[in-house]
Amino acid sequence: MKNTDKREEIMRAALELIAEHGFHGAPMAMIADKAGVGAGTIYRYFEGKDALITELYRELEGKLLAYLQEGYSAADPTRERFLHVGAAVLRYFIASPLHFLYMEQYMNSPFGIALKRDRLLGQSDEGDLFFKSIFEEGMAQKVLKELPIFVHFALTFGPLIVLIRDHILGLISLDDARIMQITEASWDGVKR
Amino acid sequence: MKNTDKREEIMRAALELIAEHGFHGAPMAMIADKAGVGAGTIYRYFEGKDALITELYRELEGKLLAYLQEGYSAADPTRERFLHVGAAVLRYFIASPLHFLYMEQYMNSPFGIALKRDRLLGQSDEGDLFFKSIFEEGMAQKVLKELPIFVHFALTFGPLIVLIRDHILGLISLDDARIMQITEASWDGVKR
């Protein structure tokens, strides 16, 4: 159990520092300090900085997907499922701003670009399938516009990403009512 | 005129290297090499790396705004103006992918966050006013949803940003027909 303890402390420290100061503003020595371990200890748990960064991303992504599944029923109508997922994304990241800042940085870095490329070219994993099914069934039932999946993705998540960032930076404030407005407006963008 | 030559060579080199490899993947020595000047020469034209980065951003932003104004008429109906600007943004960045990659990186860095904060808190400059007027007049005429300006911003530009990046990374391909579809879908998101 000791192993797990230190490992988690390191990841927690890395999350906070990288989310707030970026990959290049979070030296290994600083992460070690914040985690309460020696600099060399990190290398007992992770192969190097890159491995630490990637493993942390995978963990955060897992947590997000788990949250999105809560209260989600594949039997619901397309519109309900869309609104559920959209609002859940907003709520999750507003509650966990560090997760958002970290995941966004990862996605905008060479790491994320490689990951995205892999997923688009190779077979998609569970996370992608989860979203894809909403759009595909929606189009089959003629309630969604006939558009490529990636356009639906962009119309749905593009606005959310911008708004979450602005909220986290303190430029604006999103409450529950506004979350509903936003999710419904983005539904208007994809619906027929 | 010689002065201008070197200065522009430096900016061109910085644009290419930073757009492709990021701020931290483009050392001053590499920028100097690509520009065909000595490393020290850069410091005759720019106070330091930060100043170079910021001045380059300002220049690119100016070019984008100039392009958006082409063929734009404040007298047109809200819908026409919206579609004009949306399609123009897509076309501009597809034609100038380096500009997009650079501006996006800048916006996702401490530089851009500070800039955004300044603009939201201080008085907005011409660029902001240009967009704002479309949304404000649209709401006054009851053709747009009654939403805060920043939500309109996000609904409009959020999808475009995601799609432009995917296009530039070669994950998807946007032709003229698709550009129209996308712009109109994003109009559906903001219209009443």
Next chain:
DNA sequence: CGCGACAGAATGAACGTTCGTTCTCGTATA
């Protein structure tokens, strides 16, 4: 006593920036 886990000092590479030197070219002089 022995061994694995650990902290922190040591290492070497890479970076932004500085600075002494060299080059360029317009002007003054005869």
Next chain:
DNA sequence: TATACGAGAACGAACGTTCATTCTGTCGCG
């Protein structure tokens, strides 16, 4: 026109700093 000069422009080696990673000695537990 030919020559000498000087000032500003340019170069690139060198510096100090910062970083990821490795090395080394120590401590605690069985």
